Amino acid sequence: SISAFIFDLDGVIVDTAKYHYLAWRKLANELGFEFTKEQNEQFKGVSRKRCLEILLDIGGITATQNQFDRWMIEKNEDYLEYIEKMDESEILPDVPKVLDFLKERNIPIALGSASKNARPILEKVHLLSYFDAIVDGNDVTKAKPDPEVFLIAARKLKTAPEKCLVFEDAVAGIQAANNANMLSVGIGHPDILSEAKYNFKDFSEMSIEFLTDLIAD
Ligand code: B16
Numbered sequence: 001s002i003s004a005f006i007f008d009l010d011g012v013i014v015d016t017a018k019y020h021y022l023a024w025r026k027l028a029n030e031l032g033f034e035f036t037k038e039q040n041e042q043f044k045g046v047s048r049k050r051c052l053e054i055l056l057d058i059g060g061i062t063a064t065q066n067q068f069d070r071w072m073i074e075k076n077e078d079y080l081e082y083i084e085k086m087d088e089s090e091i092l093p094d095v096p097k098v099l100d101f102l103k104e105r106n107i108p109i110a111l112g113s114a115s116k117n118a119r120p121i122l123e124k125v126h127l128l129s130y131f132d133a134i135v136d137g138n139d140v141t142k143a144k145p146d147p148e149v150f151l152i153a154a155r156k157l158k159t160a161p162e163k164c165l166v167f168e169d170a171v172a173g174i175q176a177a178n179n180a181n182m183l184s185v186g187i188g189h190p191d192i193l194s195e196a197k198y199n200f201k202d203f204s205e206m207s208i209e210f211l212t213d214l215i216a217d
């Protein structure tokens with residue numbers, strides 16, 4: 001049975017993917033090329049550095065180390081401006097329902113995110129207090145699909161990986177959960193997240209019975 005739950009942040013708890021997209025698109029346009037929503041799909045769950053590498057690849061641009069560092073900072077500054085005014089209204093459907101369900105049963109909850117901005121975002125939407133552990137882009141050395149982020153989360157929750165469940169919206173994140181030997185649950189489009197053990201469009205599609213069965217088994 002499952003005894004601990006790990007949540008990805010962007011795309012699972014809040015829809016910050018749209019702000020990441022706007023910031024990357026702005027940079028791409030400044031550099032003289034287009035960046036589409038479809039291309040943004042491969043940025044989900046991927047570290048900031050890796051995202052910029054892919055973006056420059058799309059634009060056919062070779063950067064000096066100096067430019068690269070500057071564009072990383074510029075993208076993040078734009079992103080921070082976009083998320084500045086975030087509040088509870090940006091929490092994705094039924095996330096609090098699931099968090100409350102787990103809290104009422106004293107089931108440990110962790111965040112496993114690639115983002116270095118995870119804490120301030122959780123604060124802005126007033127969900128920080130739900131989390132017993134937070135593992136984010138500041139704690140990991142290897143990016144998803146490497147299981148590192150989720151394995152650190154399991155260790156912090158003092159739970160064996162096989163007893164952990166991961167909610168993820170990104171292909172790399174589902175692979176990371178599978179690589180960690182955890183139960184992967186995709187939140188998003190089943191065609192994109194076909195490697196997930198279970199799939200839901202969002203949390204409103206997931207029943208309380210589904211959760212009850214997982215923790216009881
Ligand atoms: P930052 P997650 C990931 O968060 C995003 O999905 C990904 O698009 C982003 O590049 C990455 O965080 C790094 O974010 O620039 O804020 O450090 O989905 O793992 O919660």
Ligand code: MG
Pocket residue numbers: 008009010011012044045168169170173
């Ligand atoms: Mg995500």
